[in-house]
Amino acid sequence: MQITRRRLLQTGGAGLALAGTGAGRLWAATELSFGGVTVQTLSDGHLVLPADFIFGPMPEAELAPLLSDFGLSADAPLNAPCNVTLLRDGDRVVLFDAGAGNAFQPSAGELLGALDAAGLAPEDITHVVFTHGHPDHLWGVLDDFDDPLFANATHLMGRAEWAYWYDPATVDSIGSARTSFAVGARRRLEVLEDAITFFDDGAEILPGVAARASFGHTPGHMSFEIRRGTEAVMVVGDAIGNGHLAFARPGWPSGSDQDQTLAAATRLALLDQLAYEQMRLIGFHLPAGGLGRAEKTSDGYRFVPEAG
Template sequence: MLPDLSRRSVIALGAGLGATALTNNAFARAPKLGTQSPYFYRFKLGDAEVTVVSDGQLPLGDPAGAFLGVPKDEVAKMLADNFMSPTNVVLEQNAPIVNFGDRLVLFDTGMGASKAFGPTTGRLTKSINEAGIKPEEIDAIVCSHAHIDHIGGIVDDGGTPLFPNAQVYLAQSDFDFWTDEGKLGSPLKDFVVHARKNLMPVRDRIKFFKDGEQFLPGITAIAAPGHTVGHTMFNVESAGKSFTFMGDLSHHSVLLLERPRMEFAYDTDPKQAAATRVKLLDTIAANKTAVMSYHFAWPGLGHVVKAGDGYRYIAEPMVMQL
């Protein structure tokens, strides 16, 4: 038989339980941690191991300032339709480090000490450290072009090389263009200052590659001019597997793929850049080549397919075991 509980004692019991629940709720006491996972991602490519490291996000701000030749409201709609901010375009900086077994090769180096795009850039050496790689282990730095967000991390703020044992590979036309002191009085001044700051201290370690040349085992240059005169993509291959490191063939996974003839304000020759983009993306899509994109969403590995008059980027799911 159930005990005959009076109404008063039931209320008292309920109040007691409530008080216990409030003071004893361990789940509610967990602190918010405010930290994020390390900024590297590793995957296998044939016999090689690839570690993508980030220099941090680079906010470009209002797309109207950078993406030209398409009405502002159309650009805003393309972004909003893809659940991206229509008022602040944010680029990643995904730099792959490929370990071929006998050689460690870093592609592009981020903004370095420059805060021209705010405080979130410049974490490349931190990301490399998080990935368990030592700067002195890097044998080669391969640069897609000599813009600040690609060569900015070759030296530290004082001009000392951050990768003391690395050869630096770059197109000669880009080296000549962006280190030209004659441009110091032009609107390109800031780019030239930063290129000189990062490239002149390692001038005797720079090697120039040519279009189509396999200048290191497993790494072939593919000229992609327009964004800069010597802008280059790289085919990276190991044991029959490959990806193309696209550099800045497209800065945005929506805008410059859906409308590949849209112009980008930082292009040296925007018309040539658009023609190059269409030609090379056609090839990449037709061959179903995997791509590593420097500026697409982290970590930048995926494929490009044809879609209407343009293209669509399909990110590859991250796989968290090797």
């Protein structure tokens, strides 16, 4: 397996550039190749989140020293990187999630520039596969005219996830803090309704790409195992939502999860599998481009970014 970590791509196809040169906008990508496929992560920018959005339900007395260890504060906003995974496999060019678009947060929605820097246009994408329907993963699927941005692509979403966001009752049950999530998801899924392909847990959605149920963050959240022979990487979406406490204390509830109890159980099981099998993972909100491994510690796990 050949790995290139933190490859810096400059807009306009100018090739590699060094951070801090000021010559255009840079997008960090992590790239690996195995079994005839190439997997990259491209930045959609980042989210700015109130700390309470994640830390709110966690045990306060135990939380404080851990935050200090990670250089975090319960009072300061969190910057969450957004890593969109791109799979190149022969004629297939597959995006896992579509980014936030221009209607969510001004710090996100940079995917088009990252694709351009990688030498791709929206019409080059053959498949868009969704982990779940939250804004930073789904809202970038439409262009400024509310038409599908990836016009030549087949769009795929887990059946349970689609049913949740398409249900008109969701807007009344999701809670006021996420009402806009439900409204925005339904509007976009209505546009895709006649073109969506559904799948269930365990399905091979594309050659060598298997869907793995990882419910809890949302009711139908899916992860995806990209495998060629004995080599594999797991695209975990938001099932492992950050590079600090999601690893150090995976059993703790996170305010970012819609079903906090189920999400914690899912996170524990997923980390146990990844650490035991030493399978690489890509997380949408993990640091260093999102690619790395889960390493078991005495009381939890830690995220180890993939070495270049």
